[in-house]
Every structure is written in C-alpha cells, then in structure tokens.
Amino acid sequence: MDPEDLTRALRGATDTLEPRPSFTTDVIRGGKRRQVRHRVAIAGGLAALVGITGGTAVLLSPSPNSLPGQENQKDLYDFSILNGPTRGDLAGDQAYLAQVIQAWQKGIEVSPSKPTGTNQLTGSPKVIWAGTTPVGKAAIVGQAGETKDRYFSGDGSPLPTMGPAFGLVTGDQPTLVNEVPLFSATPPTFLFGPQDVMLVSLNPKAEFVSSWTVGHDGKGNREWNNLNPTDGDPRLIQLPNGTDPRTVRVTDLKGLQAGTSWMVRPSSTYGEGADRQSKPIPSRTLDWPQQPLRVNGAVGAELTESHDAMVAKGMADAQEMAQVTGFQAIIDLPDGRSLVGFEYVPDFTGSRFYAAITDRSGKVESITYGGRLNKDTVSAKVRLDEGWLVAAYGATLRYRTAPNAPWTAAGRDAALLPTTATQLEVTVDGQTPKVVTL
Amino acid sequence: MSDPDDEFTDFVAHRSTALLRTAYLLCGGDRAAAEDLLQDVLERAYGKRRRVKGGLEPYVRAALANASANRWRTKSRRVREAPLDQAGEPGVRGPESGVLDRDQVARALGELPARMRAVLVLRYFDDLSEADTAAALGCSTGTVKSQTSRGLERLRTLIREKERT
Numbered sequence: 001m002d003p004e005d006l007t008r009a010l011r012g013a014t015d016t017l018e019p020r021p022s023f024t025t026d027v028i029r030g031g032k033r034r035q036v037r038h039r040v041a042i043a044g045g046l047a048a049l050v051g052i053t054g055g056t057a058v059l060l061s062p063s064p065n066s067l068p069g070q071e072n073q074k075d076l077y078d079f080s081i082l083n084g085p086t087r088g089d090l091a092g093d094q095a096y097l098a099q100v101i102q103a104w105q106k107g108i109e110v111s112p113s114k115p116t117g118t119n120q121l122t123g124s125p126k127v128i129w130a131g132t133t134p135v136g137k138a139a140i141v142g143q144a145g146e147t148k149d150r151y152f153s154g155d156g157s158p159l160p161t162m163g164p165a166f167g168l169v170t171g172d173q174p175t176l177v178n179e180v181p182l183f184s185a186t187p188p189t190f191l192f193g194p195q196d197v198m199l200v201s202l203n204p205k206a207e208f209v210s211s212w213t214v215g216h217d218g219k220g221n222r223e224w225n226n227l228n229p230t231d232g233d234p235r236l237i238q239l240p241n242g243t244d245p246r247t248v249r250v251t252d253l254k255g256l257q258a259g260t261s262w263m264v265r266p267s268s269t270y271g272e273g274a275d276r277q278s279k280p281i282p283s284r285t286l287d288w289p290q291q292p293l294r295v296n297g298a299v300g301a302e303l304t305e306s307h308d309a310m311v312a313k314g315m316a317d318a319q320e321m322a323q324v325t326g327f328q329a330i331i332d333l334p335d336g337r338s339l340v341g342f343e344y345v346p347d348f349t350g351s352r353f354y355a356a357i358t359d360r361s362g363k364v365e366s367i368t369y370g371g372r373l374n375k376d377t378v379s380a381k382v383r384l385d386e387g388w389l390v391a392a393y394g395a396t397l398r399y400r401t402a403p404n405a406p407w408t409a410a411g412r413d414a415a416l417l418p419t420t421a422t423q424l425e426v427t428v429d430g431q432t433p434k435v436v437t438l
Numbered sequence: 439m440s441d442p443d444d445e446f447t448d449f450v451a452h453r454s455t456a457l458l459r460t461a462y463l464l465c466g467g468d469r470a471a472a473e474d475l476l477q478d479v480l481e482r483a484y485g486k487r488r489r490v491k492g493g494l495e496p497y498v499r500a501a502l503a504n505a506s507a508n509r510w511r512t513k514s515r516r517v518r519e520a521p522l523d524q525a526g527e528p529g530v531r532g533p534e535s536g537v538l539d540r541d542q543v544a545r546a547l548g549e550l551p552a553r554m555r556a557v558l559v560l561r562y563f564d565d566l567s568e569a570d571t572a573a574a575l576g577c578s579t580g581t582v583k584s585q586t587s588r589g590l591e592r593l594r595t596l597i598r599e600k601e602r603t
Contacts (some may be wrong), residue, residue: 003561010563013467015464023450031480120552
C-alpha cells in the first residue's frame with residue numbers, strides 16, 4: 001500500500017458520511033450553553049485530568065500499601081481499598097462474594113465501558129464492601145486496570161497508566177447494575193434500589209448529602225444532611241422519598257463552593273443505557289430559538305453571566321453540573337439599562353422564565369422569577385416595577401387594560417407593557433389569536 | 439464587520455461533513471464517537487470563535503486531532519450509540535478503493551496509537567503538509583516524518599493480518 005492507495009482508501013471509507021440534520025443547530029446551542037458557563041463535573045476519571053491540568057483538584061491521600069509499580073501514582077489514585085479486607089455484614093458470606101465477583105466479570109464483559117485495546121483490567125477483582133440494605137443485598141467491586149498508551153499532562157509530566165475501576169452489584173441474583181470505568185480518581189458514590197433511594201459511597205471525604213428542589217416561588221433549596229460516616233466503612237443512607245437522584249451530591253462541606261461537590265451515579269439511568277459518567281443535563285421544555293430576540297433593535301448585551309446572581313437569589317443550584325439556558329428577549333430601557341427576559345432550566349422539571357435588569361456593561365442588577373414554561377406556553381410573562389415583560393416567539397402582540405378596552409399594538413416577539421395591562425393577545429401568523437390574562 | 443455568530447454557523451453548516459469524515463478516521467471508524475468528538479470540539483470552538491487566528495478550519499482540525507489523542511480518557515465512558523443491528527456489518531468494497539476494504543482500513547487505523555493515527559489522517563486524508571501536520575499536533579516535522587513512516591508500515595502489517603484472517 002502506497003500513500004496514494006491510503007488516500008483513496010480513506011476517502012472511500014468516508015464518502016457516504018454526513019452529519020445528522022440537526023447537527024449545526026445542536027452545535028450552536030451547545031456552544032452557547034458552554035459559553036454561558038460550563039461547569040465541569042469533578043467526579044470520576046475526569047477529576048484526574050482536571051486535577052493535573054490545574055483545575056479543581058480532587059486528590060486522595062497517599063496510600064501506604066499501593067500495589068507494586070504504582071508508587072509514582074499514589075497521590076492520584078488510591079489503591080488501598082483494593083487491598084484491604086472486605087467490609088459489610090456480608091463480608092463473611094463467601095458464597096455471596098463469589099457470586100458478586102461472577103456478576104462483575106459477567107457484567108463488565110457486556111458493558112459498553114469494557115476496557116478494550118490498549119486499556120485492560122489487571123489483577124483480580126476485589127469485593128470492597130458487601131452488605132444488607134433496606135432494599136436488599138448490595139456490594140461494591142473494584143479492580144485495577146492499565147493503559148499501554150502514554151499520555152502527558154500540560155506540563156509534560158506523564159499521566160498515570162494505572163487506575164481503578166468500580167462496580168455496584170445488587171440483588172439476590174447478583175447483577176452488575178452500575179460502574180465507574182477505569183481511571184476514577186474518586187472512589188464512587190452510587191444510588192440504587194427503587195427510585196434510586198439508597199446511597200452508598202466509598203468516598204472517604206463524603207460527609208454530607210443533599211438534593212436540589214425548586215419551589216413554586218422559583219427559589220431552590222439544597223439542605224445538607226450528615227452521612228454519619230464511620231471510619232473505614234462505606235456511607236450508606238436511604239434518601240427521602242421523592243428525591244430526584246439526578247440532583248444528589250455529596251461533599252466534605254469544609255471547602256464547599258459552587259461546583260465543588262461530588263456527583264453520584266444513579267443506577268436507574270444506567271439501566272436505561274445512559275452514559276453513566278456524564279452529567280445528567282436538564283432538558284428545555286420550550287422550543288423557541290436561542291438567538292436573542294432584540295425588541296425594536298435593542299442593543300443591550302446578551303445575558304451571559306447571570307448564574308452567580310441566580311445562585312445568590314437562590315434561583316439556581318450552585319452544585320449543578322451544567323447550566324441550561326434557552327431563549328432571551330432584550331428590551332432597552334430609557335435610562336440606558338436593559339431588560340432581559342430569559343429561559344433557564346434550574347432542575348429536571350423543565351424550563352422557567354426570569355427577567356433580569358442589566359446595566360450598560362451587561363452586569364446583572366436584579367432578577368425576578370416569572371413562572372414555568374412548557375411547550376404549550378402562549379406567552380412568557382413576569383410582572384416588574386417597570387411593567388409586564390411578555391414574550392411570545394414569532395407572534396404579534398396586543399394588550400389592553402380592561403376587558404372591553406380597545407387593543408393596543410405592542411409589536412412582535414416581546415414587549416414591556418404598562419403595569420395597568422390586564423390582557424395580552426398573542427397572534428401567530430395564520431393562527432387564531434389567543435388571549436392571555438396578566 | 440460580519441457577525442462572528444453568523445460566520446461560525448455558516449462554517450459549521452458548510453464544513454461539518456468534511457470535518458465529520460476526518461473525525462471518523464481519527465476515531466478509528468466509530469461513527470457515534472466521531473459525531474460526539476466533532477460536536478464537542480465545535481462547541482468549544484464556538485466560545486473562541488472571535489479569537490481564533492489563521493482560520494477556523496485549521497484550528498478545528500488541529501483540535502480534533504489533539505482531542506482524539508486524549509480520547510482514551512473518555513471513550514470507555516461512552517455508551518456505544520451504533521445500533522446493534524449494524525454491529526459486525528461486513529465492509530463494503532467501494533469501486534474507488536481497488537485494493538482496500540473501506541471499513542477494513544478505518545478499523546486498522548483504529549488500532550494504531552492515537553498520535554500516529556492522527557498523523558496519517560492529517561497527512562493522507564486532509565492533505566496537510568508535514569509542516570502543517572506538525573503545527574497542528576504540536577510536534578516537530580521530524581516526528582511527523584517518523585510517525586508517518588512507521589504508521590504506514592504498521593498499517594500495512596495490520597491490513598495484511600486482517601486479510602489473512
């Protein structure tokens with residue numbers, strides 16, 4: 001094969017490939033989302049890379065009994081839990097432990113995370129913990145692995161070639177139900193059982209747990225509860241009914257700042273085929289375009305740095321792993337400031353509407369909550385001191401101040417109406433007008 | 439002055455097919471991984487679109503090559519998205535390939551070390567010069583030369599082995 005053969009073969013191998021139809025839209029949407037702010041999960045294998053490259057570090061204590069050949073990696077990966085005794089009330093049940101190992105080996109063979117090629121598991125799997133929980137038997141397995149590839153961090157130092165993998169096995173007929181693939185710097189925290197109600201964590205630093213809920217007033221709450229850790233034992237706790245597993249985080253709380261908690265891995269999403277290492281990302285429930293709607297040629301800045309203000313107001317979760325935003329409508333105010341109506345998804349229940357007032361530099365001065373948005377929303381609306389901010393993509397707007405008063409034109413897409421407005425008429429081209437009560 | 443947003447959208451709309459094909463080869467013939475990789479790189483590039491010098495396309499190609507080399511960190515975390523009914527689909531011999539099965543060469547590429555694979559893809563698929571390939575990958579032209587030579591040899595060996603089996 002000469003180079004020309006190779007070129008022909010490479011062209012032949014790719015000449016029918018086309019991106020999916022929505023690819024460009026998806027890229028632009030994702031790019032905007034990242035630009036607003038993209039918070040990286042500091043859990044799992046990603047933490048290793050982040051820690052080395054200068055981001056938030058999650059380093060485990062050096063292990064006094066690292067496996068041979070791991071001495072220069074001991075400050076990144078802690079192998080000691082692969083060497084210690086099995087913990088838990090089922091630690092002496094040899095028949096069960098054997099079943100757990102079998103379940104791990106069987107499960108990893110068919111796992112999409114199965115190490116292949118230059119990545120391989122090494123040595124023998126180890127049952128780190130096996131116990132009886134309110135939702136049945138469970139066990140955590142660990143095994144070391146290595147890569148034959150050589151990679152280097154930004155400063156030229158070699159990245160470790162060995163690291164641990166972990167799996168969660170549950171049930172009377174033990175089955176691998178979740179896993180953390182190779183190169184996880186942080187010992188795992190899993191959720192399992194009905195509605196992922198049980199939490200088990202091998203993370204020695206995890207002392208508190210919380211989930212995130214948003215109330216009718218748009219204010220959220222994350223109440224940290226003690227995991228009551230016992231030295232050497234896994235943390236095991238049953239979460240309150242109704243907890244959304246996708247919002248559960250654990251932390252040491254000592255240095256808790258925005259985005260510094262550890263993500264957990266719900267087993268229900270694993271069972272559904274989700275990428276168990278990725279951040280669960282909330283979905284929008286409105287399909288209006290993300291390109292800002294500039295009312296009457298408004299020149300105010302696009303809202304890109306609202307998150308800190310949202311967190312300060314209790315409207316956004318400081319521990320969320322991704323910030324999902326949607327449409328924006330920008331209206332310039334007479335005093336030089338701007339009013340920005342925007343869609344934000346603060347949890348896994350869908351989009352909500354907010355209004356921000358920004359100064360000339362785009363800095364957020366205030367934020368007001370305007371309620372939920374869904375695919376049937378006729379108009380987003382929020383009452384402000386300045387008036388009613390309303391938005392309806394692609395629609396012609398009119399308002400009136402009393403039931404029988406004449407309609408007053410208010411332009412298209414979005415408008416700031418007088419505080420005396422009582423009704424909004426929304427007309428999408430070719431459709432019957434709809435009236436929204438303000 | 440043109441709007442960087444419009445320029446970027448136009449770039450993605452018009453160049454994503456070519457870039458996807460590069461990504462596909464860099465991912466060793468894994469279509470789903472290639473789309474993931476390209477989307478990830480383009481989303482990151484979006485935030486830097488105003489600061490990219492020397493054109494978006496060379497920047498994105500270099501980013502693709504470098505990101506694919508670090509892909510081992512993430513690839514094992516991905517659920518394979520290819521439908522199972524496509525697994526093991528026999529290669530289709532294209533009339534233009536003559537001697538090489540189109541899937542066979544992509545799979546053989548996938549067995550090369552990531553850097554070596556990137557060198558071959560940039561040199562022989564994207565037609566980059568040795569100097570441009572070196573600049574894209576942040577290495578010397580000497581490294582590109584040696585990786586090219588060794589990469590071609592290993593590729594020949596891999597394809598011969600696959601033909602025998």
